[in-house]
Amino acid sequence: MLLPMLYVSIGGFFGSIARLFLANISNSSPIGTWIANITGAVLFGFLLQMELTNALFYILTIGFCGAYTTFSTFGKETMEFILNDQYGLAFIYVLSSFIVSLGIVYFIYIA
Helix, strand or coil: CHHHHHHHHHHHHHHHHHHHHHHHHCCCCHHHHHHHHHHHHHHHHHHHHCCCCHHHHHHHHHHHHHHHCCHHHHHHHHHHHHHCCCHHHHHHHHHHHHHHHHHHHHHHHHC
């Protein structure tokens, strides 16, 4: 059990640094979160297609992708749209995030 935790930690370290970099270049705007979630879905879809060792699976999917994609920030930004009476933006943000992410994973992994 300790070895998988180490693998996830290694991937999470690099995923969180990549996410911080993206936040910095996007000035911590919702578009940065959207890009992180979409590119994370692309990467995740490709990784699911590969025959990874258990170690690489833990490092790249659970660790890196888990730290890089940001569901908590997505929730916070959605609530900010709603609290600022920007219901249309909130709707588009939520809908596009889910549809594009799931669509990408589907087409890469399933199709």
